Amino acid sequence: MREMRTILTGFALAVILTVLPFVAVIGQWLPREGTLWLIAITAVVQITVHLYFFLGVEITGKHRERLSSLLFACVLIFIMVGGTLWVMGNLYWRMM
């Protein structure tokens, strides 16, 4: 199962990836756009960190199905949410 080392590494990474966007927002040391990008990137990386270190999503090994079902879910989420934003944005633009 998961070793103590894995847990602690995961936690350390998560802390860094959480603190970073918070500090950036509080300190305002980047232009607005830049901070938004930073938030987005750290969020995606941190989600990956959680998935890998805590949720047992791995490329090989006994939980392989987790990765494939997760990827499938991601594709569908991309279609649904991306589609929603596209469609609703287009409608908004045509009706306002």
Added chain:
Amino acid sequence: MTENVSLLFGRLGPDALPFYSWVAFSGALVTLAGGLGFLILVTWLGQWRALWTGWLTSVDHKRIGIMYIVLALIMLVRGFVDAIMMRLQQAMALNSDGYLPPEHFEQIFSSHGTIMIFFMAMPFMTGLLNYIIPLQIGSRDVAFPVLNAISFWLTAAGAGLMLISLVIGRFSTAGWTGYPPYSGVEFTPGVGVDYWIWSILISGVGTTMTGINFIVTILRKRAPGMLLMRMPMFTWTGLCSSVLIIFAFPALTVSTVMLALDRTLGMHFFTNDSGGNMMNYMNLFWIWGHPEVYILVLPAFGIFSEVVATFSSKRLFGYPSLVYATTVIAILSFTVWLHHFFTMGAGANVNAIFGIATMVIAVPTGVKVFDWLFTMFRGRIRFEPPMKFTIGFMCLFVIGGMSGVLLAIPPINYSTHNTTFLVAHFHNMIIPGVLFGYLAGYMYWFPKAFGFQLDRKWGSRSFWFWLVGFLLAFMPLYALGLMGMPRRMETYGNPEWQPLLIVAFIGACLILLGIVSLVMQLWVSIKQRDALKDTTGDPWDGRTLEWSIPSPPPVWNFDSVPVVTARDAFHESKITGVVLSVAPEEEPLLIPRNSTVGPIIGAAGFCVGFGAVWFIWWLMFAGLALAIAAIIGRSFFDDTEVEVFPGEGAESI
């Protein structure tokens, strides 16, 4: 909210009783009489204990499957009565009010659509999946038997809410799609829409769990040697449907919960004012709604595949193609939802892209039709009733598919959307596609479940009535749609429409004869069950594992787990003479014990729904607490299995 809400009864008062119209009143009476009649019958026969231990608390997938189908049957009576009432109304209502007041007509089309999709087709499909899939993959049960019972009971709770709305209060008038802002409190106060929301929400939870259950069952509990590419087509389609379920149903949950929040807590997701956006409801609803129609039709495709191979006495043509086509349809079905609202006003790029995506589904679907055709080619076709339904399906479904493709072309959709052309399209998919499929499956697997065959003559009669009835009832609607007749019309002033509407009414009457024939078939067969007995377990010269065991199967399904070496495993073993399963195992088998958790959670779900509909908050929270307590209580309970010894004459269905 201006209504009086009392602590004890919420907004439930004496005016909830259906004394507002004689039609509603008689409907309520029939519902009550049906329920009471059933209770009296069971009491009179002294069968309560047998019913409770044999069925209601059973976690055997076969019994749960049968209960699902019985539920579907009860609901279909309601659904059909609604349908024929609408047809009669429209046949009469030229420049007059017909016999139904508008508000009643609206409840009828709403409940017809809701019942048919959620409480007729879905349970029917789930019932067939339940009964057949474990048998087809050589498994002793589904992965989570108790969860399976809970799913069933939640579905039943939803159906119960749906039925009780006829007696206490009213049902929604907003159609099966419940579009806001019309379905919001501003335009439809009262309990109707709430009944709609909670009945589908509660059954939707059950459906999601069914989806999970069957994915795990199919991926984990196959007999040794049953590779994915050796699975029977019905199992494949069941898998794809289950995948669609777990990914599509959240969209239904989200859209209906938000509607409920708007209605009960005064939020503004979909209201006209205060920053609501009703377009997002349609968006979310159809993200679920479109996959839903494939959730229904894919298993039917699976049944047709089994039936066509068995009754052509031939291997299924193009099995890999059929598998790929199924998965492609499943994935594509998530990319087309906008075709239900081309006329909302999106730009040409959006409409064109969704239109093209929609039409692309015709490719894999066409492949399937051709593969069935070539399965028949060079076969030895036996025209048993299931096969008749299959051939009828192939001829009619392509017509409905064609009208679907026409609707998918946005400029054509602009003039056919919301007309009866659309009504004709989807009945043309659902009746020959979904319903014929399920009926074929019912007649095909009935001998497996009950140990005797169904009468052939009445089966054929039923088929012909359905076929002709369907053509008469729905072909005129294509023409009417092109003449500009909108759907959901209570009255109309165009005399040109009436003749066609009368034809449609006659068609519905023929369909009624088709249903009567089904009942007759069942009746006649039960009376002659000794003559129709199936002693071999394999009445059709079947090809898949479910036919390798006795009819009806023992509780543990397989005396010993079969070892699969080829695609049509049972057919293969009949040819090579290799026995699939060796002698019964010496070890006792563990079979899950009956559990009361299912009925309890079903009752809890009903309370939650009823409380939420009527604002009886204590009831809602009591139901919630009961459900949580039941789950927690159960988790403390370890002794969940009993031993059985195959080979000993244990009782079976």
Added chain:
Amino acid sequence: MKQVVTGPIAEAENALMWQAFSLMLVVVVPVILLTLFVAWRYRAAGGQGAYKPDWDRSRIIEITVWGIPIVMIGILATWVWDRTHALDPYKQLPGAEPLRIEAIALDWKWLFIYPDLNIATVNQVAFPVEQPLSFRITSEVAMNSFMIPALGGQIYAMAGMETQLNLQANEIGAMQGRNMQFSGDGFSDQTFEALSMSQIDFEAWVNKVRSGDSALDQASFAELSKPSIDAPIAYFSTVPQDFFSRRVAHFMGMEHEHAGHSDGGDK
């Protein structure tokens, strides 16, 4: 009302329909006939065909059965792309300057405003034949769908939003238009008269509307907004400036309130 009138949009949509229909028949009719033929020829009781129980694959057939639908959908897809852009309801029709008409869906009737003529009507809309029409559409109530079947096209009407539809009539005549989207008890009767007339008749009609003495204002709009079934045709000889836009903006307004109280054109 006889729906004999047609216009360029209806004609184009119809033509596309028949075109697509005919193309698909090329496949669908053979499929149906083949199904029946094969079923009959290979019937167990006395069929003629050879029996090959293990025959389950054929490269050529596989390619054909994937190929035919792909080609058909390929053709259809190009039509879809082209026609959807050409027949975008927002796209103005070529020709003369369009007549601007604003339509507001109410329970259960239609209010039409002619912003350039400064008049408004209920449940009747008239326009000169062969002149492009440009509708702006909204709703005060539940979602509606605006359609004049004889002229083709259909588009939703939603509160706080504006959609557009461009139509044209090629012949003189009377048509029926209506709400296509179920919206409550009066839905079945929520129709309006659409009259296409010669330029001269149209001018006379406008004068007739103008000669009345009722103005569209807060009071009369509030009265009109009350739900009613099968409301009679009515005329308003004057309309406040930007009435339509203000009705749209009303729902997006800053005030926290529930719609239903009708203050014709605040903000």
Added chain:
Amino acid sequence: MIAASDKVEEQIDEETEFGFWLYLMSDAVLFSLLFGTFAVMSSNLAGGPGGSALFDMKNLATQTALLLVSSLTIALAHHAAHTGHLARTLGWLVVTCLLGAGFLGLEIKELSGFVAQDAGPGRSGYLSAFFTLVGTHGLHVTAGLIWAMTLIAQFLIKGIGLRMTSRLYRLTLFWHFLDIVWIGVFSLVYLPEFL
């Protein structure tokens, strides 16, 4: 009771874990659609207050910290159970519950504060979407807490076994999943409002 062999037990657990994972995928879609809806409605203020007028950085940071640490403690609880230390398992589980309860308490305080300022969920489309998204996450956390407390009771009664460890493992998955959702919440809903 018949003691099922460990192998069978393990297979059953594996199936349950897979089923639970599928449930999480389904729930992920649900949350994604809530996020999508939130994005669609994010400018529908209808004259009401927006996030920048409402949100409090200290509160947000505390909530985030509590949840983040709880994801460590629950992992430690599972590790302890897996290596057979009952007392340690219980200890970490209790700490997790406390952290989770702290998070919930802050959330309830924050949301009821909004309601008191006439910025409740009925105020605008934006606030409806906000309350529903954050509230759904909060409800999940509540469910996780009830689950964790049930497990504590069961550990006390049944001690550590394969089945109990597997149950705890599923709770761990659930808890980490909620943490992921929270990453989405603070990144998409909260932080941009402070810019």
